[in-house]
Amino acid sequence: MATAKTWKIAREIGDAVIKASRNPNRRWYGPHMAAAVRAISERIPLVDFVLEIRDARIPLSSEYELLRKFSPLPSKQIIVLNKMELAVPLELKKCIDYFEERNYLSYAVNSHNKDCVKQFLNFLQSQVRELHKAGHSGHTTTMMVLGIPNVGKSALANSLHHIGRISAAEKGKLKHTTVSSQPGDTKDIMSLKIGSHPNVYVLDTPGIFPPNLYDAEICAKLALTGAIPDDIVGELKLARLFLMILNSSHEYKKWAKLCKSQDLTESLSDESSKSDAKRKRQYATDHTQDFIVHEVRRVLYETISAFDGNLEDETSIGNLIDTQFAALRTVLRVPEDASEFADLRVASKIVNLYRTGRLGHYTLEHVSALAKS
């Protein structure tokens, strides 16, 4: 995953996903996906651009394989590596170079960042101008946003629509396409205007997987990044896989200063100190979440640093993860009486912290692996 190593737990997760995809009661490729594929295939010959959205953490595994099945395809196809802030910056740069060397147009973006979306919009406008110079005669340019579930298609379409250069009257009637942390929530194609003079529209589409998934390692990456519904695998396994990756990476070393600097837990418990009381007010109100993240990082750093087992060995790391789960219960304030579900609650929070980028940057596949394909 983060390295070339394939963990046993990753294979278990991948196998569970493949099994679910073939279970007639669980299959996500149901009638709604078949209908969405039909609707996309009818409209795709009419659009000027395709924006293929991928997850920057898994730039290959999040490929939208179905794209090659549609015909005719517009000549302009852009690979958009979304959630760029969650990936390792150097790996992202290598990935963009990798696509460029193979004559793919690609662009990295964070759909939640206004400046980043503005720059992307400028890039799209330049592509529209190129299209017009090349003889595109229409007054309207249409781009279709495609991708597997949960890669951020709707979030990007919304951000482009909100930031786009459209008239004040139109700004008063802004639309929203559904953004959700659950995969598969976009059900229909929706058109959003992102520019005027000339008019530019994006068509947001439902996320689609191919009917059958085969590769367990790819499926594990899709599950960890949130493309597959969590209940198929269970958050416990996902959290353990993430900790496996974290424990065998160097990311945690960035948190060394958290232990060397003042211990926030101790300082917060010292009610008599005026400055501590001030800090406590700060963290107990608006910054509770920041404080928890700080503490989670500290606990992870300390448990890894104190570990004298083999960080290359899965069974050995498994023991470390057990210790981390126990230590995280306190930090994450999992109530004592919830012991039966305590690990589940810890797991759920760890998965959430990972997916929102608060536990560091992880690119789960590297250009060296891509180069083999």
Ligand SMILES: Nc1nc2c(ncn2[C@@H]2O[C@H](COP(=O)(O)OP(=O)(O)OP(=O)(O)O)[C@@H](O)[C@H]2O)c(=O)[nH]1
């Ligand atoms: N960190 C981060 N999260 C993002 C970004 N873009 C989208 N998200 C989050 O990713 C999740 C999925 O976003 P959506 O826009 O609903 O994804 P989608 O591809 O339209 O999903 P489907 O409806 O399954 O096709 C949501 O929780 C978003 O807030 C991004 O650039 N960075």
